[in-house]
Amino acid sequence: MTSGSVFPTRRTLLRTAGVGVAGMPLLAAGRLPRQPASAVPSALLPAPPAFVPPLLDRAKVDRALARLDGFAGDALDRTGLPGLAVAVVYQDEVLYSKGFGVREAGKPGGVTPDTVFQVASVSKPLASTVIAGVVGQQVIAWTDPVVKYNRDFELNDGYVTRNATFADLLSHRSGLQTGAGDLLEDLGFGRDYILSHLHQQPLNAFRSSYHYSNFGYTEGGQAAADAMGSSWEDLADGILFRKLGMASSSYRLADYEKAADRAVLHVPVGDRQWAAKYRRDPDAEAPAGGASSSVRDLAQWLRLQLGNGTYGGEPVIDAAALQTTHVPHSVSGPASAPAARSRFYGLGWNVSYDDEGRVQLGHSGAFNLGAATAVSMLPGEQLAIVCLTNGRPQGIAEAINADFMDTAQNGTPTVDWLPFIAGIFRQQDEADKPEVDYAKVPANPAPAGPNRRYTGTYDNPYYGPLVVFEEGGGLAMRMGPEDRQTTFALTHFDGDTFSFESIGENGNGLAGALFAEPRRGSSPQLTLDFYDRTGLGTFTKGGR
Incomplete structure (x- = not known):
């Protein structure tokens, strides 16, 4: 999924659409039109604040926590989803870590905080954390061309091949189109084959277009591993997972499949009915979508994120390198109206800003074969939530995160998030249908040849x-x-x-x-x- 998983209140949704709370158009998100620069002496302009003061406290967070059990359970009841797990971190403390439902439909094993899920594209912010560790060791720089470390790297334009950097690939601005390489993966081709054939893919504008690309992202991760003389999987273990005690986390499908406490993938097969039908092998795109983890492990990673690279008081990832992943690098959703807000992509994170000017970070993960995940952070409030589910994406993980964040900030939810986000996902499903319905055979088809x-x-x-x-x-x-x-x-x-x-x-x-x-x-x-x-x-x- 490409959309962020920190969702705004109804008020912010109206602002994003360029409409005021009372239905009146907004200018510059509610501010007066700015005068030309020549009209106001720069010395008289106020400096922007270094940070936005926190607006939350423990009582407000506790109020949202008190609602989580009921909302998560209701989400299972309303959708039939087999299982999910949720963790919440606030001010470096794991306040909540719980599982709901079952690991596999029709079987008794319940989901726990230690249940391992395939996390799909939540692998991307995990991966950018790992790569930030390599940057912090000064082995690579975000602005280094990846061809410097992978001499076989090639795209469909010599200039792009020579100049595409880690930041370009991890912010989806290389020009590779969405889905480049994905169909090779579906056929069973491995990482080396897919990366070596990306040069045949047509490119959009370099650094001025945004296209979500799993294998562009994978190339960035692989090149960082090449720079360290390591496999990607070993690099993630050594730089991140072992240092944070994330013993249930891995970028290897084999590790996920051998876990005894493992949530399997499910797809809907009827009204509130789900079945475990598919196996998803994401090893080829491991940095972009191949991680598996538990909410207990991911809570430790969120502590690291909110702690600017420190964990348990000890530096693990260089703070400056990690902060670079949290800032906009690409415009992922240009504003549709003068008063609307644009959306951005950092390095493995969706980046946006709320009505109070606070940065919001998030990412969703989706396997159509049966997994949906979401992580949301308000770094200035030191608050984060992660939700992992074992069902095809319907917006359930995003709704749980949005309801929690909304309640923490407003006392009660301002939107009925589950049907609201489910509607967005249904629209996407409709858009993804093929142009020709081959199930509708013509009444009088022309005969085939021998x-x-x-x-x-x-x-x-x-x-x-x-x-x-x-x-x-x-x-x-x-x-x-x-x-x-x-x-x-x-x-x-x-x-x-x-x-x-x-x-x-x-x-x-x-x-x-x-x-x-x-x-x-x-x-x-x-x-x-x-x-x-x-x-x-x-x-x-x-x-x-």
Whole structure:
């Protein structure tokens, strides 16, 4: 997920939309229009405050804590979600750490603060903490080009290849488009293969566009590990997890899968019904999405974040290097109106500001195959919350965090957060549906040609070879890495177009396989629309 997980009150939502609380337009978030610089002597302008004084106290936080049990339990009751865990940190103290529900639907094991979840993209702020540790040791700098440490790094523009820095990759401003490399991961390709093929991906504007990219982020983490002469997984263990006693945390799928107290992934299968159907292997994108952890462990990491890199009174991560991760580097959501606020991305953090000028940090994580997580921080208040769930994202983790933060600041929630955020997620699901519904076969489809017209090996420099072959009197195709190939059944749709079931984290139902007869001097081609999102999904038949 790309949206922040510190949600505003209804009042702030109206401001963000450029509408005042009474329905009147706002100027500069409620302030009077600023005079031209020449009209006011700079010496008379007040200096901005070094910090915003805290507005919360323990009594206000306790009031929000008193609501957490009921809200989390109600979230399970209203959605049927199998399980979740929540932890809250305030002023360097873990005030709350609790599990709800079960680790697997239909089985008795309950969720505890020690239950290990796959945290999906909450891996990103964890990773930027690790990389800040490398920066603090002066092995790398945020502004170093990553090609300095990974000579094989290459993108689809020589200038970008030579100049893309750690900060560029970790703030999603390299120009790589959202999803670059993700479909290779779904097919089973490993990290080395995917990173070595990113140069085929088209780029948007370097440093002036924002596109959330898992494998751009992964390249930044891998290059930091290369600089340390380490694997990424060992680097995270040594710089962060062991120092904070995060014994249940890892960037290795194998460690998650061998944990006895482990929450499995679930997807909805009906009204308030969930099933454990899928396994998600995120090792290829480990820095961006491959971490697993418990809320007990993550509470220790939040103490480090709120403590400016110190833990238990001891420095662990250089404060300046860590602070760099907390400030805006990219505009992730430009203001839609003059009085609206823009949203920003730091290095692994969504960054925004509330009505009082306080910085808000957050990040969500989502596996469509069955996990949803969220972390939210108000650093100036020394307050943070993390929620981990074992179900496909529906906004539940974000709603729990938002309700807690809202209650702490306003006494009672100003929004019914669960249906409000669920509506946002439903809109996103609708937007992600394929353009063509291949389940609706034409009433009078044109006939297909003989099977031999389509069978053979088709080549593609990005996805590798694809083989179409006869199976059970029909057609099927096989693609992916040699040791993990996937077979897709092909179902006739219309003429030379067939359908197949898309797979993996990005799967969204039936997709199209469009065969094209050759023109003079060319070879037959096959285009897979699901794999053609950036123009790389056309395969050319060999042998002609």
